[in-house]
Amino acid sequence: MNIEIAVNQIEKSALAHLDLNDVSFGTTFSDHMFIADYLDGRWQDFRITPIEPIPMHPGNAVLHYSQTIFEGMKALRRKDGTPVLLRADAHAQRLNKSAQRMCMPEIPQELFLAGLRRLVDIERNWIPHSEWGFLYLRPYMIAMDDSLYPIPSKKYKFVIITSPSSSPIYGKPVRLITESFYVRAVKGGIGEAKSGGNYSASYLPAAEAKEIGFDQMIYLESPDFKVIQEAGTMNLFFVIGNKVVTPSTTGTILRGITRSSFLTLLEDNGIKTEVRDITIDEVVQAYETGNLKEAFGAGTAAVVSPVAEIVHNGFVMSLPPISEQKIGASLKADLAAICRGEKKDKWGWTVEVHS
Ligand SMILES: Cc1ncc(COP(=O)(O)O)c(C=O)c1O
Incomplete structure (x- = not known):
């Protein structure tokens, strides 16, 4: 595939007015965006432009039927400042699985990676230098037909925007409540796809959980409300005795890439893992x-x-104090060390971005 990306770079970066050590997740966007159009059955017109609104007809299909998918991934820094993308291949593959489920065209992996690398190269100064800061990368695809007919679009846009964050989203340990009325996803549904509707559908249960003092709810598999799915936008891990147990991915929960990295790291560290159904009763x-x-x-x-x-x-189950919850902390430290280049990247999870 011939991937030529036209670049229109701004003269003055908005970074001059920003303290990268004090940016909350998802609130600030970098200077540029990557765009590709899907027209006449093929991806074309690859470009990086200053970040700007996407013009859209009020009858655009995405506004009505949510034919939309996205990824959430990160650029970080090596110790020497070189930008790295974390698990970019896995995110490209997952986006295409979501595309299949939502009847959208796939993005060739080389186009996904070329767009990301070029954009991150241009936005390298937006990657925070702080220990836990990161540049969040949001590739997404939306339907672009001007039509109220509820069928898959013929036209699409693939866009990548980036957003710096000075720290991870949950600053402190979370309080969770099990949900036994609302469901996030059912077998055969779209729970495994990263599609917009999955997220807005969880706003109401999340708001109700917040109202009574919880950070998130744990979704349980309907109709029995016993088997644990996930919590908000996180996959769950339980350390039971000397084993680490996490729910299997059977179509209702997202196949988390952090989850997959953690399972690999745990096995590599000789810690017993079990991927299976786990009930709240257990x-x-x-x-x-x-x-x-x-x-x-x-x-x-x-x-x-x-x-x-x-x-x-x-x-009420009160978990041991955070100082005693060692496994999660060591996984977080191991993944960060791999990104920084302090620990060997045995699995090729990081890709350096060079100009
Ligand atoms: C519903 C849901 N579950 C789990 C995750 C964790 O997935 P990942 O580790 O790929 O970010 C996410 C992503 O943020 C999510 O949206």
Whole structure:
């Protein structure tokens, strides 16, 4: 594939007015964006432009039927300042799995990577230097037909924008409550796809959980509300006895890339892992017998989010203090060390970006 990217670079970066050590997740955008159009059955017109609105007809299909998918990934820095992309191949593959499910055209992996590398190269100064800061990368695809007919579009846009963050999204250990009314996803649905509707559908349950003092809810598989799915935008891990257990991905939860990295790191460190259905009753029982040692959420933006408390049907499980929850913390440190180049990247998870 011939990938020529036309670049229109701005003269003055908005970075001059920003303190990269004090930016909250998702609120600030870098100077440029990457765009490609899907027209007449092929991807074309690859370009990097100053970040600007996307003009859209009010009858555009994406506004009505949510034919939209996205990825969430990161650029970080090596110790010497060189930018690196983390697990870019895995994100490209997952975007294409979402595209298949949502009846959208796939993005050739080489186009996805070329767009990302060029954009991150241009925006390299937007990657925070702080220990846990990162440049969040948001590749996404939207339907572009001007049509109210509820069928897949013929036209699409693939866009990449970037947003710096000075720290992971959850600053402190989270309080979680199990959800036994709302569902996030069902087997055969679109829970495994990173598609917009999955997220807006969780706003109401999340708001209700917040109202009663929780950071997020744990979704359980309907109709029995026993098998654990995930919490908000994080995959869950439970340390039970000497094993680390995480739910299997059977179509209702996102195949988290942090989750996959953690499973590899755990096995590499000789820690026993189990990927299987886990019920909330099993977690309660482990708690009652003193075997629930640790619980944490895993995701790109949170990395590791230790769990302080889980409440199920009014039963409160207080997890050990964070100083004793060692496994999540060591996974977070290992992944950061691989990105910084302080630990060998045995699995080729990082790609350096050079001009
Ligand atoms: C619903 C959901 N679950 C889990 C995750 C974690 O996935 P990843 O590790 O690929 O970021 C995310 C991503 O942010 C998510 O949106």
